[in-house]
Amino acid sequence: MADVFDEMTGADGSIRPPYGELSRWLSEIPPEVLDHRRREAELIFQRIGITFAVYGETDSQERLIPFDVVPRILAAAEWGFVCRGLEQRVKAINAYIGDVYGRREILKAGVIPEDLVFQNPVFRPEMNGQKVPHDIYVHIAGIDIIRVDASTFYVLEDNARTPSGVSYMLENREIMLRLFPELFSRHRVAPVENYPNELLATLKSVAPATASSDPTVVLLTPGIYNSAYYEHSFLADKLGVELVEGRDLFVKDETVYMRTTQGPQRVDVIYRRVDDDFLDPLAFRPDSALGAPGVMSAYQAGNVTLANAVGTGIADDKAVYSYMPAIVKFYLGEEPLLNNVPTWRCREEDHLAYVLDRLEELVVKEVHGSGGYGMLIGPRADKAQIEAFRTKLKSSPKNFIAQPTLALSTVPTCVEEGIAPRHVDLRPFVLVGRDCVRIVPGGLTRVALKKGSLVVNSSQGGGTKDTWVLDT
Amino acid sequence: MRIRVVHRTSYRYDTPATGVIQMLRLTPRNHDGQYVINWRIDVSADCRLNQHEDAFGNLCHSFTAEGPLSELVVSVEGEVETRNTNAVMTGAIERFPPSLFLRETPLTTADDAIRDFAAATRAETGDDGLKLLHEMLARLHADITFDPDPTHTATTASEAFVLKRGVCQDLSHIFVAAARSVGIPARYISGHFHRDDGVTDQDAGHAWAEAFVPSLGWVGFDATNGICATDAHVRIAVGLDYLGAAPVRGTRYGGSGETLSVNVLVNQTQHQSQS
Numbered sequence: 001m002a003d004v005f006d007e008m009t010g011a012d013g014s015i016r017p018p019y020g021e022l023s024r025w026l027s028e029i030p031p032e033v034l035d036h037r038r039r040e041a042e043l044i045f046q047r048i049g050i051t052f053a054v055y056g057e058t059d060s061q062e063r064l065i066p067f068d069v070v071p072r073i074l075a076a077a078e079w080g081f082v083c084r085g086l087e088q089r090v091k092a093i094n095a096y097i098g099d100v101y102g103r104r105e106i107l108k109a110g111v112i113p114e115d116l117v118f119q120n121p122v123f124r125p126e127m128n129g130q131k132v133p134h135d136i137y138v139h140i141a142g143i144d145i146i147r148v149d150a151s152t153f154y155v156l157e158d159n160a161r162t163p164s165g166v167s168y169m170l171e172n173r174e175i176m177l178r179l180f181p182e183l184f185s186r187h188r189v190a191p192v193e194n195y196p197n198e199l200l201a202t203l204k205s206v207a208p209a210t211a212s213s214d215p216t217v218v219l220l221t222p223g224i225y226n227s228a229y230y231e232h233s234f235l236a237d238k239l240g241v242e243l244v245e246g247r248d249l250f251v252k253d254e255t256v257y258m259r260t261t262q263g264p265q266r267v268d269v270i271y272r273r274v275d276d277d278f279l280d281p282l283a284f285r286p287d288s289a290l291g292a293p294g295v296m297s298a299y300q301a302g303n304v305t306l307a308n309a310v311g312t313g314i315a316d317d318k319a320v321y322s323y324m325p326a327i328v329k330f331y332l333g334e335e336p337l338l339n340n341v342p343t344w345r346c347r348e349e350d351h352l353a354y355v356l357d358r359l360e361e362l363v364v365k366e367v368h369g370s371g372g373y374g375m376l377i378g379p380r381a382d383k384a385q386i387e388a389f390r391t392k393l394k395s396s397p398k399n400f401i402a403q404p405t406l407a408l409s410t411v412p413t414c415v416e417e418g419i420a421p422r423h424v425d426l427r428p429f430v431l432v433g434r435d436c437v438r439i440v441p442g443g444l445t446r447v448a449l450k451k452g453s454l455v456v457n458s459s460q461g462g463g464t465k466d467t468w469v470l471d472t
Numbered sequence: 473m474r475i476r477v478v479h480r481t482s483y484r485y486d487t488p489a490t491g492v493i494q495m496l497r498l499t500p501r502n503h504d505g506q507y508v509i510n511w512r513i514d515v516s517a518d519c520r521l522n523q524h525e526d527a528f529g530n531l532c533h534s535f536t537a538e539g540p541l542s543e544l545v546v547s548v549e550g551e552v553e554t555r556n557t558n559a560v561m562t563g564a565i566e567r568f569p570p571s572l573f574l575r576e577t578p579l580t581t582a583d584d585a586i587r588d589f590a591a592a593t594r595a596e597t598g599d600d601g602l603k604l605l606h607e608m609l610a611r612l613h614a615d616i617t618f619d620p621d622p623t624h625t626a627t628t629a630s631e632a633f634v635l636k637r638g639v640c641q642d643l644s645h646i647f648v649a650a651a652r653s654v655g656i657p658a659r660y661i662s663g664h665f666h667r668d669d670g671v672t673d674q675d676a677g678h679a680w681a682e683a684f685v686p687s688l689g690w691v692g693f694d695a696t697n698g699i700c701a702t703d704a705h706v707r708i709a710v711g712l713d714y715l716g717a718a719p720v721r722g723t724r725y726g727g728s729g730e731t732l733s734v735n736v737l738v739n740q741t742q743h744q745s746q747s
Contacts, residue, residue, distance in 0.1 A: 118572040125527040125712075128567055250725070251493060252536045254522050282495045282534075282721045286626075293723035294493045297534045300524060 005149045005409045006421050007072065016150075018075040018470055019412075021186045026070070026412065026419055037179045038069050038414055044175055066463035067172060069179065072411045072424060072445040073187075079441055079469040082145065082153060082428065085338035087437045088328060090141050090430050093160060093315045095331035097137040100314055101127045111330050112323050116347075120320075121368070122313030124276060126283060130300060133206045134434045137309040140199070140271075141430040142166070142444075145338065147409040154339045154406065156425060158324070160316040161308060162273050165444040166429050167231035170195060170238070172466040173442070188471040190441035195429070196238035198440060199271075202433035203239075206305050207268045215268035217241045218258060220249070222274050222290045232273050239271075246274070251294030254301040269305045270295070276310050318367045318401050319345065342404060346397040355402040356393060359386045362402040364393065377454065379405050408454055411465070413447055423448045425456050426467065441469035473555075473703045474509075475666050478737040479548040479677065481720055486729025488540035492517070494722035497662065497709040498548045499531040504555075504563035506707055511550030517541055528716065529565030530709040539726065546720065551741060552706050559700035561682060561690040564710075570684040573657035579713040580645050580660075582653035583630035590650040601656055601685050605693060606700075608650055613698030616643055620676075625714065640679040641714050643695040647681040648713065657684040659710055661692065662717040666704040666738045674736040677719055680705065706738075 003011070008019040015023045045064050074082070099105050100117055101124075107114050117123050142163025144156040173192050177184060200217065207215035221232035223245050236243035242258060249258050249267065257264035272279065278288040283296035298304045314320060322343035328336040344351040344362075355362060359378050366374035376389045393400055410421035428443035445465040446456035456462040479498065500508050513521060517537035526532050537544065576582070582590070593611060597603045619637040629649040632642035644660050651658035658681055665678040680694035680701060692701025701707075711717035724730065 114569060115571050115574070118568065119575050121575070125568065125572065128527045250491070252538075253520055254534065281723060282493070286715060286721065294495070294534065294536070297495065297522070297524070301522070 004407045004421070004423075005147065007147070007409050007411050007424075008421075010150070018073045018078075022071065022073060022183070022412075025183055025186065031418065034069070034414060041067055041069055041175055041179055044178070045171075048171070065168065065458045066449060067175070068413050068422075068447055068449070068463050068465045069176070070412050070414050070419065071176060071183075071466045071468045072426075072447075073468045073470065076470055076472055079190075081337070083439050085153065085155075085336070086141075086143055086428060086430050086439055088332065088334065088337055089143060089155065089158065089324070090138060090432050090437060092324070092328040092331050092336075093141070093158060094135065094137050094432065096327045097160075097309070097312055097315050098132075098135050099331070101130060101311065106327070106330055109330070111326050112320070116319055117314060120314060120317060122276075122311070122317050124311030124314075126296065126300075127309070127311040131302065132309050133208060133302075133305050136206055136432050136434070138312050138315065139202055139206060139307040139309075139432050141432070142427045143430060145426045145428065146406060147426070148407055149409075152339065154341045155324070156341060157318075158316040158321065159427075160312045162275065163427070163429070164228040164231055164273070165427055166195060167234045168464045169429070169440075169442055169444045169467070171234075172444075172464055176466045187468065190469045190471050192440045192442040195440045196235070198431055198438040199235075200239050200241070202431040202438060203269045203271055203305075203307055205433035205435055206307065208302055208305055210303060211268035216258075216266060217269040217271060218244045218249075218267050220244055220246070220270050220272040220274050220292075222278065226273070228273065235271075241271075246289065246291045249292035249295065251292060251298050254294070254298045254303055256292065256295055256298045256304045267304060269307060271307050276313070279306075279310065318365055319347070319398075322401065341406060344402040346393060346400040346402060351402075352393065352397045355400075356390060359390060361405060363405050364389055364400055364402045367399050367401060377405060380454075405454070408448075408456075411445070411447065413449070413465070415449065415451075420451070422451070423454050423456065424465070442467045473666065474551060474553050474741045475664070475704075475706055476551045476737075476739055476741045477548065477664050477706060478735075479664070479719075480735045481546045482733050482735075483544045483724075484729075484731045484733075485542055485544075485724070485727040487727050488542045489544075489724045489727030489730075490539040490541075491537065491725040492539070492541060492544055492722060493536045493725075494534065494546070494720055496533040496535075496546065496720055497526075497530050497717060498546070498719050499533070500550075500552055500663070500706060500708045501529070501531055501565065502563070503561060503707065505557040505561070505703065506555075507553040509551040509553055511552075512548070514545075514547045514549075516543065516545040516547075527567060528710050529567055530711075530717065541727070554703040554706065556703040559692045559702070560688050561692060561701075561707075564690075564707075570657040570690075573659045573684065573712065574652050574655070575712055576649075576652065577713045577715070578628065579626075579715065580629050580649040580652065582649040583633075586630060586633050586646060586649050587653045589633070590654045593650075594654050601683075602688070602691070604654070605651065605656065605683050605685070605691070608647065609693045609695055609700075610698060612643060612647055612650075612695040616646070616695070618643075618696060625718075639676070640694075640696040644679045644681045645713060647683075647693060647695045651681070651683045658682065659690075660713050660717050661701075661707055661710055662714070662719060663708040664706040664736065664738050665694070665697070666706070666740060668704065672737055672739040674738060676734055677708070677736055678705070679714070679717075682710070 364376040408423040413422035431438040629645035632638040709717035
């Protein structure tokens with residue numbers, strides 16, 4: 001693995017400018033004070049009850065996600081660059097989805113193989129030829145970014161379905177403001193509190209043409225058993241919109257209504273955190289009790305907007321990921337600002353041969369896996385694990401991609417041994433409305449708390465940090 | 473052949489339902505082997521039928537009926553003029569390239585047994601797609617006993633293949649799964665079948681499969697009857713599986729004790745002398 005880039009201490013041992021104040025503060029603050037504040041933060045999180053569920057674990061159903069009190073800092077110029085890259089990426093993604101469900105130019109041009117789209121379970125035939133308001137399919141994207149040196153950022157994943165985590169961005173900031181006001185006074189940190197307003201403005205801007213001038217927005221949750229339920233209720237509260245479950249909605253004559261104490265009220269925009277499969281038992285999984293029967297026909301009739309649109313998985317699918325640079329070029333005629341991680345598609349014979357030869361060095365991911373499950377980190381795996389993956393790869397190469405093991409940047413983190421560098425990624429949230437693209441300066445920084453670990457997923461021992469974008 | 477279809481789907485509720493929403497795929501469209509002379513849908517409840525076309529070009533109607541409803545009847549009646557095209561389907565609406573129909577769905581996932589069946593058949597017939605499909609048709613027709621008891625609408629291809637029993641839906645799912653497993657695009661067709669044994673009353677619609685043969689196009693295979701599609705087949709809807717072509721998909725609000733009965737009458741209204 002290449003040298004690890006630490007965001008505070010540069011390669012030459014000097015403190016990088018955005019971290020100047022923080023570094024001084026860390027050396028000034030007595031360890032017991034920091035520890036005390038850390039425990040205070042834990043207590044607050046416990047009291048608010050911000051939890052997540054770990055799938056596949058029987059004992060503990062809900063857990064607190066560990067929070068690290070040392071902020072991760074980005075300079076204004078660094079953030080500006082990332083923003084331009086993100087904006088470019090979501091523009092390309094929306095153009096691509098519209099094309100795949102429309103004229104299919106990119107397939108005709110042979111840029112992406114047809115079968116990769118049409119045979120992909122996340123491609124939704126139901127969306128073919130479907131117009132969506134203002135041609136926006138992805139209204140909310142949570143694009144995972146990693147950094148490997150002072151100027152190089154990679155996009156790791158484009159989460160274009162129902163990305164979660166934004167509640168952590170907001171809560172982390174609130175707690176930091178409460179616990180470390182003096183640290184904020186020494187920095188000019190761009191605010192993130194505006195996110196709910198920006199999200200609401202985005203959602204209202206894509207209401208159907210038939211909606212009133214003040215469209216009704218609701219947040220559709222799968223319910224209390226969903227791992228992100230806390231976030232759903234938190235966001236609905238911040239947005240000032242109703243939090244609904246499928247059974248609170250009904251469809252009459254291709255229009256969606258919610259049941260209220262004052263009788264049915266028409267719904268114009270559904271910010272849905274329910275997966276495509278469960279959205280409408282009349283169109284998708286017939287056994288789903290989480291959706292609203294008929295909502296797809298209301299959507300197809302143009303009487304309600306779903307955010308995000310149905311079928312956006314065709315943009316963030318891991319098999320499609322490797323084509324993103326080509327997608328950016330195809331629709332925008334520009335070179336991508338944010339790099340893609342070099343990716344070998346095991347569906348292609350020569351790529352597969354290459355990957356099988358170098359399993360010890362590579363990260364192999366299942367195309368339809370998520371949350372860090374179903375993947376092999378070659379350099380960290382033992383012989384048996386590698387051989388198990390070799391068998392899997394040979395029997396269904398189509399299901400896998402491989403990438404080099406990247407040296408994720410590190411950031412100072414409060415761990416048992418004191419302040420030590422830990423690997424991080426970043427999930428900024430990009431909002432695409434009719435009028436503009438909005439990106440709140442910040443995002444969710446996930447940190448692998450285990451020394452040397454590269455897996456930042458909260459389900460596998462990752463924590464979160466507040467992300468500061470400096471104004472100057 | 474001029475075929476008249478009367479298709480009634482009736483629901484009775486012991487405790488009246490407060491509302492019903494349904495999505496219907498009950499209306500045939502024209503293609504080179506089929507001309508729809510007249511066709512109408514009636515719903516016993518007071519409602520508006522909203523017509524639209526789905527992803528595969530099927531004509532759909534959706535409606536919402538408000539209760540209390542102690543019964544609901546959806547009736548379809550119409551006449552279709554069909555002509556034998558040697559099972560080759562042309563002139564239908566095609567929104568996707570054939571390769572889309574290689575997608576697996578939960579109902580049509582080929583397990584090892586189905587894969588083995590398809591591979592073993594191919595080992596005998598060779599790579600000629602049409603020959604292979606005909607052989608699979610004959611084998612499934614011979615091996616699988618028509619039996620409405622053990623399976624239901626949510627039975628998967630692999631479950632039915634283990635049972636070696638099932639109805640036209642199951643046979644079509646197995647055929648589709650087997651064809652896809654050897655790289656042949658295949659799809660599910662719902663419709664009606666005019667029997668030549670004089671039986672006109674049936675308790676369900678019919679289903680068969682279409683598979684794509686590059687030299688011919690889409691070809692209809694009816695594993696239940698062990699034949700290719702003929703002018704006795706009235707084609708209503710196409711999908712990746714039963715769910716995509718289901719005559720009725722619906723949800724009931726409130727109520728309980730639902731009894732469903734389906735009654736289909738398929739007869740020939742006029743004999744034409746063939747010269």
